Amino acid sequence: MADIQSTENPLSQTFTMKSLLKFVFPTILMMIFMGLYTVVDTVFVARFVDTNALSALNIVCPVINLIVGFGTMLATGGSAIVARKMGAGEPMRASQDFTLIMGAGVLSGVLIAIFGTVFIDRIIWRLGANHILFSYCKDYLFILLLFTPASILQVLFQNLIVTAGCPGIGMVLGVSAGIANILLDYIFIVPLQMGIKGAAFGTGFGYMILAVIGIRFFFTEKSSLHVRKPVIDISVLAESCSNGFSEMVSQAAAAVTTFLFNRIMMRLLGENGVAAITIIIYTQFLLSSLYIGFSMGAAPVISYNYGKQDRKQLKNVFSICMRFIIFVSISVFAAAFIFGSPLVGVFSEKGTPVYEIARDGFLIFPFSFLFCGLNIFTSAMFTALSDGKLSAFLSSLRTFGFITVLLLTLPHFLGVTGVWLAIPTAELLTMIAALVFLNQNRKKYHYA
Numbered sequence: 001m002a003d004i005q006s007t008e009n010p011l012s013q014t015f016t017m018k019s020l021l022k023f024v025f026p027t028i029l030m031m032i033f034m035g036l037y038t039v040v041d042t043v044f045v046a047r048f049v050d051t052n053a054l055s056a057l058n059i060v061c062p063v064i065n066l067i068v069g070f071g072t073m074l075a076t077g078g079s080a081i082v083a084r085k086m087g088a089g090e091p092m093r094a095s096q097d098f099t100l101i102m103g104a105g106v107l108s109g110v111l112i113a114i115f116g117t118v119f120i121d122r123i124i125w126r127l128g129a130n131h132i133l134f135s136y137c138k139d140y141l142f143i144l145l146l147f148t149p150a151s152i153l154q155v156l157f158q159n160l161i162v163t164a165g166c167p168g169i170g171m172v173l174g175v176s177a178g179i180a181n182i183l184l185d186y187i188f189i190v191p192l193q194m195g196i197k198g199a200a201f202g203t204g205f206g207y208m209i210l211a212v213i214g215i216r217f218f219f220t221e222k223s224s225l226h227v228r229k230p231v232i233d234i235s236v237l238a239e240s241c242s243n244g245f246s247e248m249v250s251q252a253a254a255a256v257t258t259f260l261f262n263r264i265m266m267r268l269l270g271e272n273g274v275a276a277i278t279i280i281i282y283t284q285f286l287l288s289s290l291y292i293g294f295s296m297g298a299a300p301v302i303s304y305n306y307g308k309q310d311r312k313q314l315k316n317v318f319s320i321c322m323r324f325i326i327f328v329s330i331s332v333f334a335a336a337f338i339f340g341s342p343l344v345g346v347f348s349e350k351g352t353p354v355y356e357i358a359r360d361g362f363l364i365f366p367f368s369f370l371f372c373g374l375n376i377f378t379s380a381m382f383t384a385l386s387d388g389k390l391s392a393f394l395s396s397l398r399t400f401g402f403i404t405v406l407l408l409t410l411p412h413f414l415g416v417t418g419v420w421l422a423i424p425t426a427e428l429l430t431m432i433a434a435l436v437f438l439n440q441n442r443k444k445y446h447y448a
Helices: 002-008 017-048 051-087 091-118 120-126 134-146 148-163 167-189 196-218 234-243 245-308 311-338 340-347 353-361 365-384 388-414 416-440
Strands: none
Touching: 017 051, 017 148, 017 167, 017 196, 017 245, 017 311, 017 340, 051 091, 051 120, 051 134, 051 148, 051 196, 051 234, 051 245, 051 365, 091 120, 091 134, 091 148, 091 234, 120 134, 134 148, 134 196, 148 167, 148 196, 148 245, 167 196, 234 245, 234 388, 245 311, 245 340, 245 353, 245 365, 245 388, 245 416, 311 340, 311 365, 340 353, 353 416, 365 388, 365 416, 388 416
8 A cells, every 4th residue: 555655646756956846846836926915915905005004904914823823733733644644555544634624624714703703893902903093904804804714724725735746736726816816906906996805805715716726626536635534533633733833833923923013113103113014024924935835845745754764765855955945045035135125115105104114124134034944944844743842842932932032122222123133133043943953853853
């Protein structure tokens, strides 16, 4: 059974730099495109609604972080389990576990949508909205909550289509959903003049497209992974959550730090400061999507070979990944530093207060790209190796521990400059910790 599976599954091949990049490229492109259409979403809001609406997007962003975090926890943790069982020659059980994880995601999405809409006013006020931004926040968040089940499904499918050995299909789905989101944003916001509600509908229908097509894909038996009657095994869900907890920690931490960014910038510079930090955060997500896409694409390969106990191939893949991360980190840093001002100009007209604030930030925060690639990959790798605790600890250091301490201290001494310095300093400190973890665990997992 294991031999048959290995000949059929692309994860079993002996990878070179070229073949691994070819395998992960669709996932990288999918994530870059998703980052791009998320940024386009904010550009439409900034240009065709107003900067208060842009600020509102960031006010409610912590809720979106938590929803995405929950979906990513199930997806990455579940992917590690499914890929490991496929590598161990258990394709039937892998499909059953996949179906169970998918069902749990849908049910959770429905419950989150109900809870969120019932308490929406209280949530928005607690997130720090003022009377100027409240109506914008409610219009956007209410609509987006209705699409929560689809949002969770699209995150699950992004990861598990790669695990099924079909990253090209995942790329097509992601790009298609992105194009649809951009077109719908334009239609709803510009001709129909629906304002921030139009942005929410555009994003929500983008989720729906990917979810519906993904369901159709996994209901066929052409894939090595497809829907089967699940075995109700709570331990599978518990292990999925445990394995993927680092991703939940990462998104929850992003929610907390976004909240802190908003509060600090509102205190220092008002609504314009919140709009400026929104530009920085969304641009960071776009540029980091290359690292995220690579890590998502490589993770099933690591899980598969770990489950197969192929130490030679595991070491080979790890070596390729590290070389790629170093090269891309330098390249992304250079691009962000050189093209920072034009990027800011896409969101806000040159000479406006929002433009000036964000442009100043782009002189400092791009240094974070020198360090964050290794941090993102290391966390994803330990998740792929089913070491959810270590992955969660590293993620919490990166996205919550260091950055929270720095945000609560540096602005008191350096003002707005302290806000911009918090991100690269946190990434640098996390990279040091990541290198220590990689060295300490190389013999345990045999990746080096």
